Each structure stands twice: as C-alpha cells, then as structure tokens.
Amino acid sequence: MTRRFFSRDVAKALGYFVNGKIFGLQNEYTGRDGGTPASRAALARLRRDLDGSAPAWMLIGGDLFDGWSQSLPPAEDDPAALRAAKTAMELYAVHQQSKGYGVAQDTGSARADRMTFGRACRLIQPDLEHANGVIGKLKSAEAVPDFEGVVRNMRALIMLMRSVGERRITIDYRSLTQDLYQMQFPEARSDVFLRWSMDYHSKIKQ
Template sequence: MGESSTGGKAWQVGLYANTIIQKLQGELTGKNPRAKANARASLARLRKLGTSAYSPWMVIGDQVLSDWPEDKLGVPSEGSYAVRAVTATLRLYALHQQSQSSRMAAQITADDNEERQQQRRSTAFGAVCRKINLDLDSSQGVRKRLDNVYAASDFDGIVKNLCPLIALIRASKQSDSAKQIDYCQLAQDLYLVQFDDARQSVFFRWGRDYFCFPPSDKNSSPRSSKNQTAE
C-alpha cells in the first residue's frame, strides 16, 4: 500500500472512530435520560476491550460494525489494522470519559484555518500528555510511561501502555477543556503505527507535541511551573 493510500485510509479511520465517539459523547452529556444511560452502558462495555476472556463482538459489534464504511475501509475483519485502530480508540476514549461529566473528546470547530490548527495542536495526544505536568523536571512518571509506549513490541503493547497515560490525563488537575483529546487524530495515529514505515513518524509527532508544547497554552514557563500534578 502506497504512502498516499495509507494516509487516506488513516483519515477515514479517524473520521469513523470520531463519529462514533461524538455520538456517544453527545448522548452522555445530553438531556435524554434513556440515551444517557445507554451511552454509559456502552462505555462500560468498551472499557472491557482488551481484557482477558472477553469476547466483544456480539456486545459492541453494533457500535463498531453496524455503520462500517466498507466503501472507504473495506470489509472489516477482526485482525485488520482499521478494526484494531477503531476499537483501540474507542477503548481509550471510554477510559478517558469514565466518571467525567464534561466532554473529553475534542471538537475541532473553528472556522479560521489558523485557529483550527491551534485547536488540533492543543488537543494532540502528546500535548495533552504534557498538560499532566508542565514542569519537565518533575514529570518523570509521564515520560516513563511514554517511553513504555515507544518500547512496546507490538500494537497490543502500545495500547496497553497508553491506558495508564489516559488515566493520568483523566485524573490531572487541569481544566476539563485542557484534558480533551483529538480522537480523530489519535485514531489515525493508531492505524498508522501498525505500519513499520510509519511507526517512527507517529512517535516523533507525539514527542514533538509533548516537548514543543503550544506557547499559547502555557500559563507559565514549563520548567518553572511547580504546581502541576507531579507524575
């Protein structure tokens, strides 16, 4: 598969995963009690993905497969990169949204292109990891977990090591809006990271977004801010 077709498919994976997430998020934060309860139940099931002795497809197949865009992503199969990326993204979002009343998935809505780029950069996975603790000198816990992601030998290992980072983001003392992640982009990354020739590019971007944190999001110098969560 060529680079352009891989990137195009990654974009479709991101769009599809984000569509599911935004629907769940809308129901969860909406005013319809039945829809809210159904969304909570769906998220609880999604959080079980990846656990041992859990066969998900008859339970979550309606969410993942019912509207699967075969014209864009082909016929879904259990081991396909697209299916794995979508289900992993949904699992991470479900962990992120757990016990949160506000929206944890970013909505990129700005009309101005420059503002949209700023929104995307601020809600990129690496940038949100940086917000756990802006002070690099006391952020060894976060950086160790990121190292574990990079060192993982396979896709399942990457996802497994992303889970504790999501938990740290959820528990951080930042504002709810500062915790939001662009899950459309994260789903694309989780698709691309399965290709040997794209994996390092994904990790580079996460590292860049972590260390080159958007200046407009810094309330103080990262190295002088000592009042962040020390993880």
C-alpha cells in the first residue's frame, strides 16, 4: 500500500540511510587525488539522471538500492521516500563534482552548527542586501507546486554554492534528505520552508 501521510520515523531512517550512502561515495572520491574510478563513475551517473532525462533505473539502481535499509518500507510502497533518496544523492553528486574536499557535512556536529539547506543558502551571500538572487530562488522553490520544480531551484542554489570561490559550503545531507521527503506531503510541506526561512535568516557562524 502506498504511504499517504508523512512519517517522522521513515524520514529519520531515510536520512541515516542516504547519509551513509553519500559518505561512502565521499570517502572514496576525496580519499585520493581525483577519486577512485568507481566513485567518479557513480557521481557521473547520478548527475546525469538529475539533468532532466527520464530516470535510468538500471543505470543508477546499484547506487541507490544496494543495501536498502530494512528499517525503510519497500521503495514501491513509499514513492516519496524513493524520490527523496534519489534526489538527495543526485544533488550531492552535483555539489561534489570536481571538489577535492567533502561537501557533505559530518552530522556528528552539534545541532546548532549543522549546515542545513537554509544555512548553506545564507552562506552564498551572507549580506542580505546583496542576496536578491538567492532569496528569489528560495521563494521560487516554495511557490512552485510540484516536487520537480522545487528540485530545479535547489539545484540552481547548489550551483551557486559551488561558485563562491575559496569559501567551502557544505550541507548536512541527512537533514536535506528528510526535507525532501517531508515536502512531498501537503500537510507537512510548509514546515520545511518554515525551517529553511528560520535557518536562512538566523545569524550563523561564517
């Protein structure tokens, strides 16, 4: 039976599962100059799938489904969980491309220091008087009615994070995965953008 309502338990388990997948890739990619051939190929596959073509399930199946957690419902029973996991890994692949350091934050960090998506967006341009482009994309993400539209705006924001020069902007991909899952349920969607707004507008360490 397809899940119809947001589940915090599923969101939590999904966040841990995807985070483990991402850190496995990150350790391989940043552990040696240029990454292992397998990690480079995996990131390329995931980026390709985010670029708008129809999902190539047989191409990315191993990256996504290998080790699917027993604490999660079967992927066919919870399409929102599957979309969130797939999208989080694809966004990470875009974020990590050609970076010699890990862009996924170690979630052992104190809660106040976790780089949620809202906080990461603030670091693109910390001066709010000059951040119209960032704020505009965040507003667009909230305004679009479909999940794919939100993801397009998130991808654009991550591309901006990649282009800020010497500043390193990381993301807590565990929390981002949970956000991607939650925003697919109408009764819980607005809470995601509320958190992003609070984190974006709160004073943070740079």
